[in-house]
Amino acid sequence: MSRIVEFEEDSLRVTAVLGCGEYNNNAYICTDTSRKHAVLIDLPAVDGEFLKALQSVVTLDAILVTHWHHDHWAGYDDVRSHTAAPVLVGEHEINIAPERIDRRLADHEVIPFGTGRITALHTPGHTPGHLSFVLGTTCFTGDALFAGGPGHTNTPDELTTLLATIRKTFLPMPAETIIRPGHGEPGSVGETQRGMEALERAPVRYRYGDITWPSE
Numbered sequence: 750m751s752r753i754v755e756f757e758e759d760s761l762r763v764t765a766v767l768g769c770g771e772y773n774n775n776a777y778i779c780t781d782t783s784r785k786h787a788v789l790i791d792l793p794a795v796d797g798e799f800l801k802a803l804q805s806v807v808t809l810d811a812i813l814v815t816h817w818h819h820d821h822w823a824g825y826d827d828v829r830s831h832t833a834a835p836v837l838v839g840e841h842e843i844n845i846a847p848e849r850i851d852r853r854l855a856d857h858e859v860i861p862f863g864t865g866r867i868t869a870l871h872t873p874g875h876t877p878g879h880l881s882f883v884l885g886t887t888c889f890t891g892d893a894l895f896a897g898g899p900g901h902t903n904t905p906d907e908l909t910t911l912l913a914t915i916r917k918t919f920l921p922m923p924a925e926t927i928i929r930p931g932h933g934e935p936g937s938v939g940e941t942q943r944g945m946e947a948l949e950r951a952p953v954r955y956r957y958g959d960i961t962w963p964s965e
């Protein structure tokens with residue numbers, strides 16, 4: 750069963766639905782200051798807790814999917830049967846049946862929801878069209894960046910792309926920026942900055958796959 754954690758971010762409310770499905774995915778519902786408009790980030794397997802959180806939303810303006818891996822859209826049919834909100838994915842994302850999505854999002858595109866604004870960032874590496882989303886001082890990073898290291902990669906080229914994404918997009922953010930990933934616990938950009946420094950100094954050349962920041 751998933752677990753609900755609520756927090757406030759710039760007077761918006763974020764409802765984190767943690768540990769969904771067999772891969773322990775996280776989804777996030779961001780609600781505006783009027784408490785009437787919301788966006789959903791990712792569509793993992795839906796259980797009773799997740800459904801209750803979705804049903805408390807007055808108007809779901811959009812469903813933002815970080816990337817098109819099955820564990821991030823396994824709840825597609827269940828969510829779609831409860832809402833007509835459009836499903837939006839990155840313009841470079843691959844392996845998607847066209848009828849499943851309503852619109853593509855460009856890098857730096859701003860998605861309004863009532864009084865709220867959330868910004869899509871193209872963060873390739875884990876997949877070619879992966880998106881992360883920035884809301885105030887929180888960054889929803891999907892499978893691009895976890896609390897303990899970069900996301901999973903299948904080839905050396907993917908790892909090179911992902912590390913370039915981390916340097917270009919995540920490291921310049923303020924150190925106190927909270928990272929809320931698609932799996933696992935939250936982290937911070939400060940931890941990522943220290944982790945990347947340790948990785949660059951690591952004596953053994955790092956390989957692709959599942960990488961954790963080296964201990965210092």
Ligand SMILES: [Zn+2]
Pocket residue numbers: 816818875892
């Ligand atoms: Zn993934």
